Amino acid sequence: MAFLTGLLPLFVLAHFGHHLMMALLSPLLPFIRNDFSLSYTQVGGLLFSYNVSYGISQLPAGWAADRLGPRIMLTAGVAGVALAGLLIGLSPNYIVLALFLVILGLMGGGYHPAASPLVSASVKPENRGKALGIHQIGGTGSFFLAPLIAAGLASALGWRGAFLSISIPAIAFGILFYILLGRMGYTGAPKKKAAEISAAKPSEPGDLRRLSAFIAIGIASMVLVYSSLQFVPLYAVDILGASEEAGAMLLSVAYFGGIWGGPLGGYLSDRLGRIPVIIAVGLVAGPAIYLLNHVSLGFSLYAVLLLMGTAMHVGMPVVESYIISHVSPRKRSTVLGIYYTGSRGGPAITLLIGYLIDTYQFYITLSGIALTMLAVALVGTVLLWGKRG
Numbered sequence: 001m002a003f004l005t006g007l008l009p010l011f012v013l014a015h016f017g018h019h020l021m022m023a024l025l026s027p028l029l030p031f032i033r034n035d036f037s038l039s040y041t042q043v044g045g046l047l048f049s050y051n052v053s054y055g056i057s058q059l060p061a062g063w064a065a066d067r068l069g070p071r072i073m074l075t076a077g078v079a080g081v082a083l084a085g086l087l088i089g090l091s092p093n094y095i096v097l098a099l100f101l102v103i104l105g106l107m108g109g110g111y112h113p114a115a116s117p118l119v120s121a122s123v124k125p126e127n128r129g130k131a132l133g134i135h136q137i138g139g140t141g142s143f144f145l146a147p148l149i150a151a152g153l154a155s156a157l158g159w160r161g162a163f164l165s166i167s168i169p170a171i172a173f174g175i176l177f178y179i180l181l182g183r184m185g186y187t188g189a190p191k192k193k194a195a196e197i198s199a200a201k202p203s204e205p206g207d208l209r210r211l212s213a214f215i216a217i218g219i220a221s222m223v224l225v226y227s228s229l230q231f232v233p234l235y236a237v238d239i240l241g242a243s244e245e246a247g248a249m250l251l252s253v254a255y256f257g258g259i260w261g262g263p264l265g266g267y268l269s270d271r272l273g274r275i276p277v278i279i280a281v282g283l284v285a286g287p288a289i290y291l292l293n294h295v296s297l298g299f300s301l302y303a304v305l306l307l308m309g310t311a312m313h314v315g316m317p318v319v320e321s322y323i324i325s326h327v328s329p330r331k332r333s334t335v336l337g338i339y340y341t342g343s344r345g346g347p348a349i350t351l352l353i354g355y356l357i358d359t360y361q362f363y364i365t366l367s368g369i370a371l372t373m374l375a376v377a378l379v380g381t382v383l384l385w386g387k388r389g
Contacts, residue, residue: 036097055340059334063334071182119131119135141259218318223343224285225289239362257305257307258312265316278318
């Protein structure tokens, strides 16, 4: 565990700061919905505004991180995101709020493609999965704490006050992070020699079919579980009869599963192989989504949310580790950018989900999402079966 004293702790904190503003949006949706009198489709439009810009920005950010160096991308992913959160807190209406959410997504696009290779290169190959899983704790910690904090702040200060009060210290940390990166030598484009020394070579020849199937399961499990979770606060308020404050806090249950799910996924992938773990994630995620249709406010809801959150977070470091192990160092951030474009931009389907809920209600919509997830998992399993790597 000596690698815990190196670069990793700083990046865990940075990952926490990166996701802090993003983690506030979903739990505050019941407050925002009531303030602007929104339909489910319009709520989906807000989520779409953020997610599509966040996803699209991943690919050029991955390319830029390979050529310009990580410092600019990482700082924008922390301080830039926090500044966008400050603007969101000043939003006077629905259209302006959607515009600032686009800015939030664009600012955040550079963090993951720049951070994951650095975290991976800071440890030995046999510890790569664990390191990426521990790094994930920072982001998951944001999503776990933000609903609890947001519920209290929104009750006292309104949803705008919640964004404003959290964004200011996050901006300060982003500035500190920029200074620390400079002192650690990340001031410009990466040197090829250093990258080649610190990064492991691909463990086997490139297999585009297997790589594509692996990434597809990873993207689907992230997109479909995360998109479903976005509507949980509204589902709890409108269908299960929860208060707005209780609905806001529910997402912490799902993300509690991620606090240990990420490290567990990394550990299992290092020990059992990445392919068995991602297949298991895909086969669990679909039924977990479907079970939302059969819960009540209480233990059954908490259990399903915990299962969904755990499944989603187990898969994240596994996909990152697989890409880093099977793609050459020179293309690594670019391929990670492709993965992040799909996994972080894919939740833009919340616009469609909101429309489907308005039209067909929650039961049919959630059932359709669950069947889609199961179909992707089964096809991916066929393509990946027989391999452990």
